[in-house]
Amino acid sequence: MLFYALTIFLSAFLLFQVQPIIAKMILPWFGGTAAVWATCLLFFQSALLLGYFYSHGLVKRLKPKQQWILHASLLLVCLALLPITPSASWKPLTPDAPTFRILGLLAATIGLPYFLLSTTGPLIQAWYVQSNPGATPYRLFALSNLGSMLALLSYPPLIEPNLTLHHQAYVWSGGFAIFAVLCIFTGWRSYRTAVVAESVAAPEEPAPQPPTRSLYFMAIGLSAVPSMLLLSLTSHMSMDLAPIPFLWILPLALYLLTFILCFDAEGWYRRIYFLAALPFAIGAIAWLMRLDPSARPDVRICIVEYSLSFFIICMCCHGELARLKPHPKFLTGYFLMVSIGGAIGGVFVALIAPYVFNANYELPLSLACAVGIAALVLFRDEDWPFRKDLLGWPAIALFTLSALIIGGLAREMREMVSDSILVARNFYGELRVKQYEGMYDWDGHRSLVHGAINHGEEYTHPARRKEIATYYCPDTALGLVMQARSIGSVQRVAVIGLGTGTIASYSRMGDLYRFYEINPLVKKIAYEQFWYLKSAEGLIEIDMGDARLSLEREPVQNYDTIAVDAFSSDSIPVHLLTREAMLLYFHHLKPDGALAIHISNRYIDLKPVLERAANSIGKYALVVETDDDEQEKCYGTTWVLITGNKDLLDRPEFKKAGEPPKPAPWLPVWTDDYSNIYKVLK
Template identity: 50%
Template sequence: MILPWFGGSAAVWTTCMLFFQAVLLFGYLYAYGAVRLLKPKAQSAVHVLLLFASVLLLPIVPGTGWKPTGTEDPSLRILLLLLATVGLPYFTLSATSPLLQAWYARTHEGAVPYRLFALSNAGSMLGLLSYPVLVEPYFAVQRQAAGWSAAFLVFCLLCGAAAVLCAGKGKEDAAPQAIPQGGEDMEKPVTGTMLLWTALAACASALLLAVTNHLTQNVAAIPFLWVLPLTLYLLSFILCFSVEGRYRRIFYLPLLAAALGGMCHLLSPGYETAGLVLLIPVYAGGLFVACMVCHGELAALKPHPRHLTAFYLMISLGGATGGIFVGLVAPYGFRGYYELPAGIAACAVLATVVLYRLPSSAAHWARWRGALLLAAAAGTLALFAALGWQVRRDARGARVMERNFYGGLRVSDSGNPDSESAIRTLVHGTIYHGRQFLSPSMRRRPTAYYGPSSGIGLALRSLAGKKPRRVGVIGLGAGTIAAYGKRGDRYRFYEINPLVIRFADTEFSFLRDTEAEVEVVPGDARLSMETEPRQDFDLLAVDAFSGDSIPVHLLTREAFGVYFRHLKDRGVLAVHVSNKYLDLKPVVRLAALSMGKEAVTVETEDDPANAWYGSTWILISGGRALFDFPPLKEAGKPLAARENVGLWTDEYSNLFRILK
């Protein structure tokens, strides 16, 4: 619902995860305080009031006033937006799980409430997996919000009834019988144990977000790669807390060594463009094994149910700590994506600590404990050395490298500086966003996806007779398109990422070298165009991908309506749809048809000699002048329909159906 407002970057997902982890912490803190300080009837009364207050905030639909208005970092706005809309309902949900388990343990002597924790995670996983398959494809966003609100109302009624029933049952000071394996001791857990609870939860949480960031930024921002890591994270909770014995050190610790080593190896040079067949199993499998170790050790350390809420409080504190590290510390403290290497190293250290502090009761394990500790320590040191080498390598190979909310950018030079082939490249993740020859005689040449035979090149050439030309470009990159500018032309770029604007100005010279008048509008392109006067563009290019991620809000029917409002009657809309994993052509075709326009696609191959990349552009217009242009007649091809793809709107989109 809010993803389109903030540029569609993976950091929106990470910031949302951070919010929910933080609210989960406060929910567990409330549950802990209620159980510790209030009598059963008071606990029930307070929670019923909380349920009632949450219902008053329905439905959970943010107002348009929360849309960003400038180029400020959107993290705080996202957190405040979520707090104002879903904050209290989610706080109530998060507090309910530990409270119900505490009430269940109090009213049922000998009960094992931790299985309810596994059950709640199973429900979370069911909702996560069902959303992209059963909800998103068939229901618009507003209906989804209404449906969720109705379901939450039913939950409040059932939970309120349970609270009232539990208030009159059980002895106020009764303690359930001990549970096996780690639950025999009814004494308050020591500080060291509580810190270990927090550290294990923080490590799993940080790895979850770090792996998700790495996959979506450096592999592909496809929905499957957002859902898969969280599914595996929840599955490890379910397996470790549902039945005793699902986690065994003798099996999972050797797997952990292999998993951490495998992920570390894939971070080395040569694997940046490896296929999904290799990357997904290694990273997803490594995350699952690491989470099984962290959550398995947590399950082995679980206290007597009398201390259940304190246990959950420390777990949520760890989860929030991991989220803060990846969501806030890493983007502003690291120049590159180093949270995954840091998470891998932390997991290795934690495994060594666990081996040292918590030796197994098995005799053969105790016999080999010293050797295993030595091996674990040596492996940990080797991991640190390898990861440190990676950080130094990245720094050496980059002319400049910085990172912000929207991702990491890297500028590097290649080739002999004194030769005409020397070139400078702008990279986001593993995707090239612009190139420029360094030679004064060649630096004004258009490169990358914007060569003269590319779709955008043909479109601009078809307008050669129009003087002056007004050109709009959504997505600045290195500013390469400005190379086509002639005296009297006006080029207007829209760019959401302040780092891109700075790099285009300081590291590349396309904007300075062009003969055209150039202006750069900071902020989200669609939001800017919705509020500014009509621009009367002869051509508008949409080229706003971050890495391989797709800004869905720029490809909807409503977005195309905004574009054509700013185009002249016979103006041209050029949409860059090159993507390794998603077929965007049917989406753009339907959007063009909804506007009553014609469209053709232009595909080109790599041309290393000219520094041109293969590209796919779709050119759309309501006039025949574009399609009668001879070079385009030869290069342009009609767009084929795809039956299972529907028209994208602000209320509906489905990335699964356009997977290649």
């Protein structure tokens, strides 16, 4: 048992340890958006499905020795492909529809190693049954999920803070080499033991009953619902709550924990308690979804409520899934159905929903599916009263409660877009344009919203369309820099992040303002729904694509000012804040130019990050913080101004407005190879 357990545990650990490693490597190439993680999860689930297909076919069609020879050969081939480092040739040239490019990149980089790791769980369990007739292998499945969960939970506190991405890739590759040797040895022992077991006459036992088609369909449904909820809830929390990688790992760890509890021993899942809690869990998520961001509880409370509700729903689905376990003889087919369900959920959320829906409907749809699958489970169970008497009060109560919950979720979906004049969506997320009518005609305005964050506002009265508002008012660091320009000088300004195009209002005749924007929808909405770009006095250019990649390809631009205002919901993508990014910005700035970075954030304190980055390249930094004004026209903001021009920061208006950031020697300088967001959480 020891070698089987070690092989499964190590394979599961490596399988889930590589997920944050490779996702963090490629995140900067695709704008740093949470959608990259959702696409990675789709790839991981699809590769897992292929691995289960392979395991099922291998066990059904080949003899034990043939199984070992084929699998060992693939493992040896895989060793020649290490280490796992993505090629720079996969960097996108355009921002359009990056989903399939990400999938292709992952397939080329970690495709075969990940595929072989994904085969290990069902294959090793099948080998264990072959060499130990009559043994029950399902606790090995629980051990596999334990290894997966430990891999995820160990990454933030142990791996990420202590190893660069380069070193992470090499350490993981070394772990894979150890796994390959262990797996080959275990397979060799297994097939030799299986030959001995076959030669020993076993007492005749009645043939086990094969699983029905209905059972397989239920297994697919019970695994698809948690998979849908995993991706949709992760995306929702990243966009509306706190866009930090911890919220990518936490739901996945809980998802795996429920597998461990449900497949380790039946006592962990008590149907009557978890199904009774299911409506409350669904209601809690729906309630938090509809709350205005300003009315939500503390972020920690929200995370706990989301996590507890998600845990209950997954326990219900995976607990019922464990109750369907067939005889070990049919385990590879059973796990194949489980993986099909997981892949279906991933394809729906990551591949279909962004291109079919104009809003994030997949979360309420996932909750509705959870209600439906729970009702179906109870209805088809002959030991419960719901099916015996369709007109009795238990059945009526079940279907009434299900209908009420699903109806409430449908209403929530309608209200999600009812207050917006435009709702649009693509790979990079959902965008809304909201119209607000003021007390007076001149006070009406509209805003662009991404997730829960306002990305710019504009007054709709023709006389006020060029007024600068929100995060860019004259008292901000950006406003001070714009006003400090010498009269009559022509300015070249770069802005990373378009939004509504508010910064274009600072342009004057002869100026060049070039916006770098990765989301094609933002450009379309900025021109069609707002006037800042159309009424700008200077020349406006928009470069589509990730700003880092665009600036790397361009010749020196000699900008006077670069403004970094690229937010994915409430956070600037990390790759725009590293030392390499700073060097690139100043490569394109004039010697006396200024870099203004908008870091307003509810959850992350980026001032130490920028202090360390500025100090590492020999530049000066100034933090300028402002408060909301009484008219609610200008928002409270935090900008950091970085420049080599000491005379600019010595001006009275700058000294009065801000102060240098506090030294942060405790924080390592962030680079493209190292960053740790957990150290700067507020």
